[in-house]
Amino acid sequence: MTKADILVMGATGKVGRLLRAHWRGTGMATAWQGRSAGLAPGWVRWEAGMPMPPTHILCLLSGVTAGDTTALEENRKIGLEVAKAAIAADVDCILLASTMAVYGLTPRGGASEDTPAETPRPYGLAKLAMEKAMADHLHGTSTALCALRLGNVAGADMLGSVVATGRRVVLDRFADGHGPVRSYVGPGHLARVVEGLAHRVLRGGALPAVLNVAGQQPVAMADILHAAMLPFDWQDAGRDAVQHVSMDCTRLASLIPANPPQESAAGLAQEWLEAARA
Template sequence: MVPGVDQVFEVGDDVDYLPQCNAVLALWGAVSGGEEALNGNISLACEAQRIARACGADRVLHASSAAVYAPSLSPIDETAECAPRNAYGAAKLRMEQALLGAEPKAVCLRIGNVAGADGLLSAIADNPSVTLIRFPDGRGPVRSYLQLATMARVVDGLVRLPVSGMPDILNVAGTAPVAMEELVRATGCGLDWRPAPRGALPVMALDVGRLTSLMTLDPPSTDAAEIVGEWRRIGQMP
């Protein structure tokens, strides 16, 4: 049981007792395991749709991932080619495809690196130093990040918008990518380097023009010190 939560829900459980609402937020999903485990993302998405119908919701916000996209050195918008590089991204893409035309309205959020839930800040919280890969230009990876406060603002905005204006797919991240080395330095953690392996991505940045046409991102999730400061304030980093 989760502290403060007295209800554990499993797929297939009765939903008739759930209260009415206008939106369902489906952040659950499988992030590791074999194909069968990762395909759980599809069944969970369909379950969220079932819950939404029972609750009278007119939209479901599903957690997808930037991992569905093909690599690109330029910011990637929602019309870009999808060519996942790993099994997780492929599973999220299958989930999106299963939701096409779903009722109520299904909105797939292609989310960037959520600060604190990503591997880097988790490693920093547990280690005195971390190692980043370094590319021939002397820099480390650059990624689109998302603060928890920004994610909360996005969700709040999306549940208030008229459903008629909701897109099927929406990139969710900060307005500009962040250098991972800047995040490390903002924590004061030690930083070591190793050469980037063949095929490593120097940049994974999401174009959030569609999102910012719907709402203002505040905070914009672009400042390394602010990202780290927020994570410290919620008690997840020393």
């Protein structure tokens, strides 16, 4: 089998489908993986215990995003299975799709990659454990790891999940009269970031162990819904609701100067809806 430049694992999931809709992959041989992907051109099948298809770079999107602690612990197992297979296949670098949820509560100016976690919820804890398990296992090998701590991916977050079911979105309204604000990354922006990082690795460049991936400024969820012309309702925010969660993406901008752009509500809505129609 010809060695791919990049293999995207978990490409049939929510983020994977959105990413594929915007993927250009200029100058790269790209392969897509899914357990039920069949044998369509450009697709490969891989499950734990199978040899990893030959590739220089692995973008790992697979993971469990919801459920109880036992279900979320599968993330660590998935990460270790992939790390072991990647070492055996002599993969150069793994781009792990992690999440800003690992930070828990973030400072108003946004969490940098060096910000310590502050009371993350179970999903964030599970992804942090996945990052650590993979980093520990890959330490001292020729396979590097870069954990991409993604902001909310437009179309794959709570808003996209609710809209996909046909239900009406309900947003928390806080004491200041406004709703949740989050660091967001559009699927087109995410595709450009992954492509840019992959090209950097293929040229022999190194990547940091951790990298925040989102727009430079957080965006209000209500603004995205307004831009997408999707109706929604308000409810009073509960005691445990968090209004602002954001990241500082200065490190990413230093690696890929054209990214991340100033994500706008209109741009995020457009990328989300374009990918949904693809």
